[in-house]
Amino acid sequence: xxxxxxxxxxxxxxxxxxxxxxxxxxxxxxxxxxxxxxxxxxxxxxxxxxxxxxxxxxxxxxxxxxxxxxxxxxxxxxxxxxxxxxxxxxxxxxxxxxxxxxxxxxxxxxxxxxxxxxxxxxxxxxxxxxxxxxxxxxxxxxxxxxxxxxxxxxxxxxxxxxxxxxxxxxxxxxxxx
Numbered sequence: 001x002x003x004x005x006x007x008x009x010x011x012x013x014x015x016x017x018x019x020x021x022x023x024x025x026x027x028x029x030x031x032x033x034x035x036x037x038x039x040x041x042x043x044x045x046x047x048x049x050x051x052x053x054x055x056x057x058x059x060x061x062x063x064x065x066x067x068x069x070x071x072x073x074x075x076x077x078x079x080x081x082x083x084x085x086x087x088x089x090x091x092x093x094x095x096x097x098x099x100x101x102x103x104x105x106x107x108x109x110x111x112x113x114x115x116x117x118x119x120x121x122x123x124x125x126x127x128x129x130x131x132x133x134x135x136x137x138x139x140x141x142x143x144x145x146x147x148x149x150x151x152x153x154x155x156x157x158x159x160x161x162x163x164x165x166x167x168x169x170x171x172x173x174x175x176x177x
Contacts, residue, residue, distance in 0.1 A: 015153045016089055019146040021097055029099055032144035036100070039112025039141040044070055044119055058126065065122035065170045073118035073166035074111065080158065081106040090149045098149040110151045113142040113159030114166075121167020 037043045048067035055063045088107040090096040116138040124131045142160065145151040151159075 012153050013089075013093065016146055017093065017095070019143065019153075020089070020149050021095060023147065024097060028147065032140070032147045033099060035137065035140045036112060036144035036148060038137065039110075039114075039116045039145075041115075044115040048119060062122050062126045062171075065173075066119045066167070069118040069122055069163075069167045069170040070115055072170065073114050073163055076162050076166075077109055077111050077114050077159070080109055080162075084108045086152075086155070088150060089146075089152055096149040100148045100150070103150060107151055108155045109158030109162055110142065110145045110155045111159065112145055113138075113151075113156045114163040116141045117160050117163025118166045119163075121164050122171040125168070125171045 038047070045067075048063060048070055052060060052063035052067060085106045086108040088103065090098045090102065120131075120134040120138050124134055142156045145156055145159075146153060
């Protein structure tokens, strides 16, 4: 079993290093430095509150589901960070490129990725065509976390699973439209 885990970790590091170092370009750096903030606390909470304040009818209910999903999704994130105290890639991999402020908490799972997917899931379930706009943005936030040296691919995948799972759960408790 250890050989399998070691092999998987090597593959993960290869993917991380490709995204983090081989893809570095100034335009991508500017883009990922900007888009990553949509998954941060200020960005994701502000978007949900603004959507809730400006919306009415069904969209207002969906905005509340997104806000609730965002809040609840960070419970398993914080528990996972305590149970699996994985060091961030820039602390372990010597040639990691970091462009943003270094973080001190653990790596698994990605909170930014969790946030974006927990917010968009109720919205996309309510209006599936919005996935064409929202999914690329959320995937950009996820990729930005590797590009900026903050997370491994499995941290991002874990964030997607938690975010989508929480969004599905909150949407399932929706008031019939």
